[in-house]
Amino acid sequence: MPASVLVVATRNQGKMREYRELLAGWPVELISLDDAGVSEDVDETGDTFLANARLKASEYARLSDLPTISDDSGLEVHALAGEPGVYSARYGGDACHSDADRVALLLANLNGVPWDRRIARFRCVTAIAAPGGAVIGTVVGSVAGMIQFKPEGEHGFGYDPVFHLPSLGQTIAQVPLEIKNSISHRADAARKARNVFQTLVDQE
Secondary structure, X not given: OOOOEEEXXXXXXXXXXXXXXXXXXXXXXXXXXXXXXXXXXXXXXXOOHHHXXXXXXXXXXXXXXXXXXXEEEEEEEHXXXXXXXXXXXXXXXXXXOOHHHHHHHHHHHOOOOXXXXXXXXXXXXXXXXXXXXXXXXXEEEEEEEEEOOOOOOOOOOOOHHHEEEOOOOEEXXXXXXXXXHHHOHHHHHHHHHHHHHHHHHHOO
């Protein structure tokens, strides 16, 4: 098994771009599930970010027979009792067909909630598994912000256009990718995951 190859458990090209930026300093070639020849999809059946991250890392590492990094992340809004949370990517179910639909639903559910109660955070749990599927470590990253009243910005994806960063006075979708990758929940987790991956490399 070449330790210089790491499968990112995604087919999302936006996420692949982020990971290539985030892990640019790692001595590793990042490949997607498609690049690894994995056609199967692993259902996110867990009810927590941790359960889903571990499940995907383990199963995709087993299917690819390569070390695999997986994350499960989402938006937790205080005024909505933590929703959409683990269901962020599936918020609204079949009624929502796109990121824009899910953002619109979120804003509708926050209608009438004043600014000072629109506190939220993005949270990311990342897991790394060895070939064969053994999970060797997990880490957690997060970033706090506010949900603003309307979308702004052309960068990013998901809920980025409404996630306001008070320290910058902008949404995540308004800042360049290099800035997002220095402050995001996924960036926080990726920095911590480097030590986990190094443990795997050292075992080779």
